[in-house]
Amino acid sequence: MGAYADLPGVRTWYETEGDGDPLVLLHGGFCTNETWGAQRPDLAGAYRLFLPERRAHGHTPDVAGPLSYRDMADDTAAFLERVVGGPAHLVGWSDGGVVALLVAAARPDLVRRVVVIGANFRPGPECFTDPAMLDAMTPDSPDMEFFREMYAAVAPDGADHWPVVAAKVVDMWRTQPTLSPEDLGCVRAPTLVVAGDDDLMTLEHTAALYRAIPGARLAVVPGASHLVPLEQPERINRMVLDHLAGDAEVETMMPVLRAASGAPGGGG
Template identity: 80%
Template structure:
């Protein structure tokens, strides 16, 4: 089921899956729509009330004048949590959605119970991407962008002709954002599961730095997977997400090292 929420920043499209348990908000990746969560919705809704907003300039949600920023999308998500969810929720973000989840958890810890970030970055592409040069080949009309362009054109209220504008905005954002420091990440209180494919778009070194900077984090590197972990390993990922969200209290292991004395 889908509907619009009139948020202060943008009229936002969202869908819901009415399951039991705490609310869970799924935050899709850049250039994507809720369609890409198809392999997660049923499994996660078996244990949670799942809400799926489409961010500004993505899917059914219109673009807004000016540049696209992670901070604006995080502010939209805060408004969504306050207005539609009505309180704190778990956040699961993939790629750009993971960045948004981190920013929300940093700014509004009262609204985030637990978080999962999949293929996320905390620094711009040049510092995080395994192949930073890939952005130079990604133009609105390039073959690499055809999948995203077709997804956008199928549902965007701004029309197919607006695609080059949105594509340019996202690529510009990736070149300079996000710009979080390890010190800022260290202020995130929510327990965070950091997930990556072993051949992800983000370097494993960057993913490990993210994991180490978060004070209450777990790390999962999925074998035989790329940046498209939710599509390639849905069963494994869904189980990891549900296990993390079901945790109560601190992690207890038989031989703690990083968590010793925590």
Template identity: 75%
Template sequence: MGDYVDLPGVRTWYETDGSGEPLVLLHGGFCTNATWGAQRADLAAAYQVLLPERRAHGHTPDVAGPLSYRDMAEDMLAFVERVVEGPAHLVGWSDGGVVALLMAIARPDLVRRVVAIGANFRPSSECFVEPAMLDAMTPEGPDLALFREMYEADSPDGADHWPVVAAKMIEMWRTQPTLTTEDLMRVEAPLLVMVGDDDMMTLEHTTALYRAVPGAQLAVVPGASHLVPLEKPALVDRLILEHLSQDEVDTMMPVRRAPAAGVPGGGAS
């Protein structure tokens, strides 16, 4: 079932499913809640799943001016405050992962645990395997055909607004996000970074994200691309559920997570 909530930034469409601790699913760029179809049932069996569609996506209208990850993060923080009325787990895919990271940095009190799938923290020129892919994207071109169909099916702004939104999204990818490793160090929520081994983002960039966030975990899914939740749904769902229910990481031979010297139980320097 779905409904609208009036947030300060934009009137936002969302859906809910299941019961239990709140879990907010943040879809990717140009996408809608339909892209969570492979995860929704498994996650809703254990959590109250909330699926907001961000500004200019799905049933949620566009707003005047450029699109930015920070504005979307502010929208989603307002959503958590207004609808969840307390802290929630976040699972974000692609752009949704960027939004989740920004939310965790800005309001750690509202974020429990985070899974960021195929996320980046720098603009496309610094993290895409093929940065030139954006040059080939046009509103009416074949690369965006599937996204255009999703947009035209649901958007309250109408099909004629698609070229405007497409141009805004491509510009956002060229110039954002602009987080630093110092920014990422402020993420307090336990974080799982997940990526396909053949993702749009370089593995070097993903590893930098993982290393920057204290205590983060990394899952590189073999034989998978940026669409890993669709390609390996059972594995992705299991990794998400394990991370959300995990009290702490307890391995037999820790290196990166080894207690510091001088701390009770710590090793020698």
């Protein structure tokens, strides 16, 4: 079921499904809720899903000026307050993961548990495995056809607005996010960091993200790319469900990072 919510920043399209504790799914850049198709049945069997489409994505219109992750995080916090009605679990993929981290750091009162998939905390030139890909992402390039068609199918601003949105998103990737390890240290919600072993972000960057979040857990999925939720949905869905249920919090026999931080789940 889909509807619009009139939030302070933008009139936001969202969908809902399932019953139980609230779980917000945050899609990736250039994407729509359609990309969560492989996750929705399993997750909706255990949770009440909320799927907002961010400004300039899907059914949600663009706004004046540049796009920023912080504005999108503010939109998401307002969505949690006004539509969800309180704290929820957040699962964010790519740009959605960046937004989830920002919300978790700034509004811990609104976040229960977090899963981020293929997320980054520094701009693309600093963390992409192949930063040159940013130069190839022109609105009419063949590599953008999938996103271009997805946008044109539902965008309230019309297909002709695609070049504007494409340029805004790529500009955002070039310069944002600009989080520090200290910023990530403000994330207190139990967090699972997931990446493919051949992801857009370097494994070194993903490891730095994981290490900066107190008590975080890390899963590097073998034989997977940035599209791991589509490539290995059963594995990803199981990881998400286990983490949100707390089933992954077992005491280890020889903790190092968790022993030093005193985070839950450490042994010694």
